[in-house]
Amino acid sequence: MTIKEDLAARLAVAPVVPLIAEDDPAIAVKTAKALQAGGLTVIEVVMRSDAALQGMEAIIAETEGLIVGAGTVLTREQAQAVQKAGSQFTVCPGLVDDIVEYCMGEDIPVYPGTMTAGEVQRAYALGLRDVKFFPATLAGGVPMLKALGSVFRDMRFMPTGGVSAANLPDFLALPHVLACGGSWLTPKESTHGGDFAAVEQLAREAVAIAGKSRNQG
Numbered sequence: 001m002t003i004k005e006d007l008a009a010r011l012a013v014a015p016v017v018p019l020i021a022e023d024d025p026a027i028a029v030k031t032a033k034a035l036q037a038g039g040l041t042v043i044e045v046v047m048r049s050d051a052a053l054q055g056m057e058a059i060i061a062e063t064e065g066l067i068v069g070a071g072t073v074l075t076r077e078q079a080q081a082v083q084k085a086g087s088q089f090t091v092c093p094g095l096v097d098d099i100v101e102y103c104m105g106e107d108i109p110v111y112p113g114t115m116t117a118g119e120v121q122r123a124y125a126l127g128l129r130d131v132k133f134f135p136a137t138l139a140g141g142v143p144m145l146k147a148l149g150s151v152f153r154d155m156r157f158m159p160t161g162g163v164s165a166a167n168l169p170d171f172l173a174l175p176h177v178l179a180c181g182g183s184w185l186t187p188k189e190s191t192h193g194g195d196f197a198a199v200e201q202l203a204r205e206a207v208a209i210a211g212k213s214r215n216q217g
């Protein structure tokens, strides 16, 4: 199975991608294990500090059965660095042709952030059919996604930014939503408070919501 097929299969079952933003590798690993225990096996580790790469490497080294990708990738060099560290997919806040072309050339699934019809169309022209929709709630939320989905009929979106258990059903009900991403599953008060059972519970809750609301809209 290719990584693209594996991702597609997992996101079909549990269309939720939790974000881990963590400087402490030990906490990053415990967070990833809690998410996995709760049923989420596709995890995005965001590169928002110098220590984040080590956290991602620790998760890859100390867990089994997860697909671990890198988020907040801003440059081609960073895309190369996360690939070298073992990242299996790449997420960017915006659309940068250079990164998209690099990842496509390496057969790495890449989800650049888009929020306008122009950005989605540029991603489409680059050959992408799956993109991130960011920042989802500020960029128009469900109504905007409905509008984009009506014209980009074979494009699928990963809304991220402002997604929570409360609005997850509305996003997942849309037929062209591939998955939702977000940090609501990894609250710092839980991860830094050592309450990984709470993280597991949030993951379970998201899986249950997804089971009820998937593509019902």
Ligand SMILES: O=C[C@H](O)COP(=O)(O)O
Pocket: 019, 071, 093, 134, 160, 161, 162, 163, 181, 182, 183, 184
């Ligand atoms: O791309 C990542 C976003 O910053 C996640 O937003 P969130 O913290 O609202 O889930």
